[in-house]
Amino acid sequence: MMAPAYAPEMPARLAEAAFRLFSDRGIRDVNMEAIAAGAGVTKGSLYWHYRSKDELIRAACSHYYREWHRRTRAALAGEADALRRLDKVVRLSVRDCLLDEGNRVFTLEVFALSLKDSAVREGWRQFFDAVREFYVGLVEDARAAGRIRCDDPGRAVGLMLSAMEGFKLRALFEPGLCAPESERAIGDELLGILGADSGTVTIPQGMENTEEIWRLG
Numbered sequence: 001m002m003a004p005a006y007a008p009e010m011p012a013r014l015a016e017a018a019f020r021l022f023s024d025r026g027i028r029d030v031n032m033e034a035i036a037a038g039a040g041v042t043k044g045s046l047y048w049h050y051r052s053k054d055e056l057i058r059a060a061c062s063h064y065y066r067e068w069h070r071r072t073r074a075a076l077a078g079e080a081d082a083l084r085r086l087d088k089v090v091r092l093s094v095r096d097c098l099l100d101e102g103n104r105v106f107t108l109e110v111f112a113l114s115l116k117d118s119a120v121r122e123g124w125r126q127f128f129d130a131v132r133e134f135y136v137g138l139v140e141d142a143r144a145a146g147r148i149r150c151d152d153p154g155r156a157v158g159l160m161l162s163a164m165e166g167f168k169l170r171a172l173f174e175p176g177l178c179a180p181e182s183e184r185a186i187g188d189e190l191l192g193i194l195g196a197d198s199g200t201v202t203i204p205q206g207m208e209n210t211e212e213i214w215r216l217g
Contacts, residue, residue: 011049014039015059022060023102027109032056058119061110064103065127071096072134083147086138086194090160091187098167098178098186108168132157139194148195160193 017039021030032053036046050056075088096103114121132154139153150156167186171178178186188196 015063018056019060019063023106082141082145150195
C-alpha cells in the first residue's frame with residue numbers, strides 16, 4: 001500500500017475525531033470506519049497512523065488529557081490572585097468533567113477499560129497524578145497567600161478529586177445531579193473540601209489585599 005502524504009497534524013486530528021465519536025456514541029459502538037468518516041479520511045489513511053481501535057482509544061485519552069491542560073492554562077492566563085486561580089480551575093473542571101455529558105461518559109468508560117487494559121490504566125494514572133499535583137500547587141499557593149487554611153493540601157486535593165469521581169458515578173443513577181443549574185453548588189462543595197466553607201471564593205473588586213481566611217472544616 002502506498003503511504004499517504006505525510007501530514008504532521010493528522011494523528012492529532014484522528015485522535016480528536018475518535019474522542020468526539022467515543023463521547024457521543026460510546027467506545028463500544030464506534031468502529032474504525034466511523035472514525036475515518038468522522039475525520040474525513042480514508043480507512044487506509046486511518047490505518048496508516050493507527051493500526052487498531054485500541055491504539056485510537058489510547059490516542060483519544062491523550063487528546064482528552066491535552067485538552068484539559070490546554071483549557072486550564074487558558075483559564076489562568078493573566079490571573080495572578082492565588083484564590084481566584086484555584087476557583088477558576090475547580091469551576092472549569094466542574095463544567096468540563098461533570099456537566100459535559102460526553103466527557104463524563106468517556107472518562108467512566110476509560111475507568112472500565114482500565115480494569116483490563118494496562119496501557120489505558122497507566123495513561124490515566126499519569127494524567128491523574130499530574131492533575132493532583134497541579135491542584136496541590138494551587139492550594140499551597142492560596143494557603144501561602146493567606147487566602148485559605150488547609151493543614152494538608154495533598155489530603156484535601158485527594159478528597160476533592162474523589163468527590164468529583166463520586167459525582168460522575170452518582171450521575172448515572174441521578175441524571176439531574178450534574179445538570180447545568182447545579183454547577184455553582186457543586187463547585188462550592190468541592191472548594192469547601194479544599195478550604196473554602198463560605199459557599200464562594202470570589203473576591204470582590206478592590207478587596208484583593210484583605211485578610212480573608214477560608215477554613216477547612
